[in-house]
Amino acid sequence: MLLPAEKELRAVLARFAEARFRHDLRPTGHSSRELEDTGYTLCVMTGTRSVDEALEAADALLDQLVAARSTAAGTTQVLAA
Numbered sequence: 001m002l003l004p005a006e007k008e009l010r011a012v013l014a015r016f017a018e019a020r021f022r023h024d025l026r027p028t029g030h031s032s033r034e035l036e037d038t039g040y041t042l043c044v045m046t047g048t049r050s051v052d053e054a055l056e057a058a059d060a061l062l063d064q065l066v067a068a069r070s071t072a073a074g075t076t077q078v079l080a081a
């Protein structure tokens with residue numbers, strides 16, 4: 001599975017959170033479709049079958065990406081010294 005770019009994953013998570021908020025505040029057909037669309041996008045990006053699984057996988061992926069970036073930054077600092 002290809003890993004999504006951190007920026008794109010964070011953008012979809014933000015869109016999902018906004019859609020969830022709007023739908024919970026005032027449910028409409030449009031808000032329902034928007035929530036379904038962003039949930040589906042999260043599932044595709046994370047290779048999961050449910051929104052709950054997608055949110056867990058997204059958190060794990062973000063942790064991996066942040067850890068990799070921290071490791072790379074540490075390596076760069078050691079090489080520069």
